[in-house]
Amino acid sequence: MSSRAHLGKRITFFVGVILAFAYVFPFFLVFVNSLKLKYDILKNPLSIPTTITWDNFQQALEKMNFYRSLTNSIIITVLSVSLLIFFSSMLAYYLARTKKKHTKYIFLILVTSMIVPFQALMIPFMARFAPFVSWNNRGALIFFYIGFGTALSTFLYHGFISNIPTEIDEAASIDGASDLVAFWKIIFPMMRPITATVAIINALWIWNDFLLPRLVLTDESQTLPLSTYLFYGQYSIEYGQAMAGLVLAVIPIVIFYLVLQKQFISGISQGAVK
Amino acid sequence: MMSKRTAKKFLQFSFLPLAIFTIVLIVPFVNGVYYTFTDWDGFEATKLVGFDNYVKSFQDPTFWATLRFTGLFVVVSMVAVNAVAFGLALIVTSKLRSRNILRTFFFVPNLIGGVVLGVIWQFIFNSALVSIANKYDWELFKESWLNDTNKAFWALIIVTVWQSSGYMMIVYITGLISIEQDVLEASQIDGASPVRTLLTIKIPLMAQAFTIALFLTLRGGFMAYDVNLALTGGGPFRETELISMHIFQDAFANGNFGTGQSKAVVMFIVVALAALFQVTISKRYEVQR
Structure with missing residues (x-):
């Protein structure tokens, strides 16, 4: 050199x-x-x-209800991501394998919808779904995440499924497997890499989301970003406690990242480039 | 027989997700556009009013101020985030032994939500820097940046760069490593300098990464809310309100659902046109391989 x-x-x-x-x-x-x-x-x-x-940590743990909001965050993220994987993988399989006019249009609508900013929906959204939200706000939030996440997740799965040869489906069908069995027993396990990508991208988004939970959730069901923000607003004069609250808010996701670093990086590069 | 099976497949595989997608996205979208042409007050719409809500929105001087501020923010943050992110990508794809650990560090802010990042920097600008500046007599930071509209703008840019450059770095890394090694070796043999290789070979060959990263930062810039809320809260005097926050305030704080929703529709149109424009331009620079 x-x-x-x-x-x-x-x-x-x-x-x-x-x-x-x-x-x-x-x-x-x-x-x-x-x-x-x-x-x-x-x-x-x-x-x-x-x-x-x-x-400071003791105070912050108590005042921001750390364990409660951590639990809420985990429940909401895990359920939303699992259901998103469940629904969008099936939808993508259907759209990719059924070569018809209507599937082409549905796919086009899904892709186009990704440009719509949430802000353009949130006002009629809150007016329309108020009863649903007051009936079960966590359930409603998970339902909304499935709706908002479907397009990107389906798009990612769609790209992956297009590369799986149709002979595999045909072989399963000849062996007498129903469509659902063929999908869950044979196709879905083959999609593990893209499932990891879908999981990580959605988990990061849902874990850190603020605006939608702020509109939907109540005090008891607050997620971590919400309780951190409110806690900081109330106790920012108590610098030490406010800082401890921020450390607590940051720790879970950083640990998660350090453990799964490889999957994070490959997930994001695949998710972004597709 | 066949059509029965396809119908069954449609119901099994796509009915529920499509139903949820329609309820959550399509219905509010169509509804929202319709409401802007009525006297909707958040509860009911009694009559059509034509373009009244749009006229009212554009007569609101604070809306124009927000649009200008947002436009400036989008342009500056796009340039800054992508320049920094591309630099980071070059660093972590070089032959340094420490590249993986550097990549980890650059990516960390991206893991954390904008609200938490925003309050961290609020502490830095309002307290940490001010106290240090007073101690060492450092004029630039003596008064908190967040109390001055122009400086608060740059504070927003700094935090946005810090937050998003790690993500865009990954996009650029993917582009950089997709370039075939033999092309680079050929240029080296021909005696091209590293700068020349970068400008005439690497960048044109990874133009797609620029298309994607520019699109993502454009969209992110228009939709920015969390950092805005947690860092400046729109202050001082609502002068640093980006469009998201402006719409939120108009509708949910002041109860102007009609104009709030019209502004949201305007925002959608602006985002869609800007994205279309950017992608069309960027695509032109992509090399077909």
């Missing part, structure tokens, strides 16, 4: 490290201050804590 290329590599490394530092620094700042007393934060937010206190 020439010395010029070597220098280039060093500069790249240097720039990369500085940027990486800048990207994680805000989290670091929040974490450090969550361990400090209010007085120390006001004096110098950059300083390393002189006395470490876990009080």
